[in-house]
Amino acid sequence: MGLSHAILVCLSEEPLTGYDLAKKFESSVGFFWHATHQQIYLELRRLSTAGAIAGRAQPQSRRPAKTIYELTDTGRAQIRAWSRNWADPPAIKDDILLRLYDLADIDRSKLVEHLTRRREMHAERLALYEKILSRKFADPERLGASGIGRYLALDIGMRSERMRLEWCADALKLLDIAE
Amino acid sequence: MGLSHAILVCLSEEPLTGYDLAKKFESSVGFFWHATHQQIYLELRRLSTAGAIAGRAQPQSRRPAKTIYELTDTGRAQIRAWSRNWADPPAIKDDILLRLYDLADIDRSKLVEHLTRRREMHAERLALYEKILSRKFADPERLGASGIGRYLALDIGMRSERMRLEWCADALKLLDIAE
DNA sequence: GGCTCCATGTAAGTTGTTACATGATTCA
DNA sequence: TGAATCATGTAACAACTTACATGGAGCC
Secondary structure (H helix, E strand, O other), X not given: OHHHHHHHHHHHHOOEOHHHHHHHOOOOHHHOOOOOHHHHHHHHHHHHHOOOEEEEEEEEOOEEEEEEEEEOHXXXXXXHHHHOOOOOOOOOOOHHHHHHHOHHHOOHHHHHHHHHHHHHHHHHHHHHHHHHXXXXXXXXXXXXXXXXXXXXXXXXXXXXXXXXXXXXXXXHHHHHHOO | OHHHHHHHHHHHHOOEOHHHHHHHOOOOHHHOOOOOHHHHHHHHHXXXXXXXXXXXXXXXXXXXXXXXXXXXXXXXXXXXHHHOOOOOOOOOOOHHHHHHHOHHHOOHHHHHHHHHHHHHHHHHHHHHHHHHHHHHOOOHHXXXXXXXXXXXXXXXXXXXXXXXXXHHHHHHHHHHHOO
16 A cells, blocks of 8 residues: 555654645655545554554644654564565556547647646646755755655656656647647 | 546447457556456446447357447547546656655665666567557658547657656666765 | 466455535734 | 634545456467
8 A cells, every 4th residue: 555655754754743744745745646634644543553653642732632643663664664565667547648549539629728738737847846956956966865865756756747848848739730 | 537538538439348448458548547357347337327338239159248339429428528628637656756755764775676677667668659659650740630649649658658767767877876 | 288368247345535524723 | 804724533435456256269
């Protein structure tokens, strides 16, 4: 199961609450692993009863109480074991390619609209990643071990956005001349 | 739901049996939409009772009987309606990026092994796509409307493999010098 | 005699999505 | 005064995975 590993990896960096994790899954880690808060809270309870993580309840004044989870030694051992396993490259499921497959039967102008919007989204994403790069990885020589990994994750994110951006542009060109 | 559309799109090309569809989902369409035969047979029954497709039973000598499904007018209308909807870019869920995120805590030599294997897989995939390209799309000028769509789907597949291939190579280089 | 291809299914379990719910605090 | 943030959950459903099952045909 992927989500459990994603959570363990996050917690290996620092102890977090379910709420914090949910936020993380909407930005940094979320760039390559998506999860909702419902999934996260459920999984936290599972990992907790399995002994991979431990939660400390922390009452707060003026705020609902929260539970901060951290890795146990068992959890740490689990990550190490998991990291040795082979991971199949992810399968792509992209609706827009499905539409292209049947181009003859489909509303052409809508497709152009969608491709244009996607091109913009990829450009925005790319700009965001570049901003993160310049802020956090300005000096790649001085990155620590975990820094390199995060740099590489960001790097493939950028390459992916750039590739899709270019493809959208070329697809639009081709659709235009093949009118 | 995605699978139903994937099936409808396949059937818009030609009538097929569940078995044929399952094969298609392991090669051509399978490059951007994966499904097992169990899912497919279930979905075919659903689509059939919903009236989007119709199956003709065809008894065979020396072979088990088969059911050939084809689109109904309702089904065709459904595709057209669906094709106008916006499709969010696919979310990536890649285990290997998860591992990178936590590089400090992880078995480095195993990671190198995995990246090397992945690089090979991407190279193989790319070669396969290039072969398909030269066989089926040798002359892109003369493609019909549906041909362009399929060409573009193949094109993004090739770009994707090439991008990942290069990323693997660069990641291996970086991990090597950052030893 | 075993392997792959044809052709279709059931059943159980896991994962992911969507809708709904609560309730206080802080900021504009 | 209303929206966003903090913090956590239940419930129903949809989608996907994995294991198991059947049985003949043709090939090496």
